[in-house]
Amino acid sequence: MARMVGRDPDRPVPPSRSRTVAAAWADLSRGFGQRELWLQLGWQDIKQRYRRSTLGPLWITIATGAMALALGLLYSLLFQQDLGFFLPHVTVGLIVWGFISGCVRDGAQVFIENEGLIKQLPSALSVHVYRLVWRQLLFLAHNMIIWAILVAVFRPHLGWSFWLAVPGFALLVANGVWVTMFFGIVSTRYRDIAPLLDSLIQLVFYMTPIVWTTRTLQEQGGAVAQRARIAEINPLYHYLEIVRAPLTGQPLAAYHWWIVLACTAAGLLLALAAMRQWRSRVSYWV
Template sequence: MRFIALGTADVIGGFGSWRMWWMLAKNDVARRYRRSRIGQLWLTLSMAVTVLGMGLVYSLLFNIPIASYLPHVGVGLVLWGMIAGILTESCLSFTENENIMRQIALPRFTYLLRTIARNLFVFGHNLIILPVVFLACGTAINANMFLFLPGLLLVLANLAWAGYLLAILSARFRDIPQIIQSLIQVAFFVSPVVFKPAQLPPNHPVLILNPFASMLDVMREPLLGHLPSLTAYAILLGLLVVGWLVSLAFAGKYSHRVVYWL
């Protein structure tokens, strides 16, 4: 319990330092496209080209009408970009902030929030694509779309505990980022990003045992005007409780050593 209390104090302190991680996250995105003529619009253009290209190719491969398939793959790629970006970059949350951590005593969770906020800025740019796709394909809009926000918050809460754990482990073991990046690439192909869950039998292990499938379900289905699966909510809520208990205990015991591992 003592370690959980220490980990909780660090997380609360991280949220309290919101001015710091918010400013750093905005600067990260702006710096990436400094001196570019169209600046951060490159984020949107790059994703738009990917969505259109994969939508055309896979609709032919799966023999699915483009008007039905393009919204599915468009939402899937935009959401996957956020999920994969947060997890892979969380591994570097401490190592890329080494100079700051050695000079300023801030809660360690502050640096993870910088990573999450940076990816949310990118995600916000990419979301602009979806209304255009929906309009072009005639996707119906209804009240189910309001369920997207609680689904997004549930996913971010799960990514936060996983990212916190990975950031600490990566500071100690420098092979972790490469391992996670490889696993994320594999997860892309076994998660319903480009294929539809309906193409698999009900309760298929890929949908039940793969937490990424549940994350996509609670966010993508509302955007497409459908109700998410209650099973997906149950899986993510279970992971949320267990994951945060483990992550807080681990952080309370080891996060103070991170500065010595850098």
């Protein structure tokens, strides 16, 4: 009588079975379960990048702080804004933007740069995504030192709403995963996507209220105030607000959360669809 043998988990899944949403979700789950691997690899990336450097990742913090101080002082004078409000606004905006742009730019190269590991290491494809998001999260944590300094200097009234930043950061990380996965797969197949994203992210920076505020337009009243609503078309504005408002002591409307949650759900579905269709081909494209 034939003996039933279970399928070897390390054996490649046939293409017909791998092109399902369940298989795509299983890859995300299995990759998260291998967290000891991507946590170590992400930390090693930072150590390797700043090897023989005395300050290490603090160079990113110094650069971000210098840029925030320069832009905050300049635009607070140009827009006649209170420095105690405007400088934290710019600083937190730059910190969050660094995480978002890092996931987009580096995410477009995540599988291309890990060609050797993808072909030789029998692990889930999502391991490389978690590794990149973890690395960007470490950079963000270093940059939060600047925010702590501003809180000590300006002493904003944070209140209980400060804790809303925690789910805000969690949503940023969740979006970082799907953004990295989606653009990583698409950019591996179409190599022109990466330089295009690099140019677009610079353009979107100026379209997002980071070095300017919607309050500046609203204070002018009339038709100018109505134009402030144009900024709300940009979904990245809402991603910034769910973190920036709690960290700077500013009021946060509930609709920002609903927009971010809707974009997160849509993005995860988009990433799962891309994984279902092309996940098994990434190793051949790199």
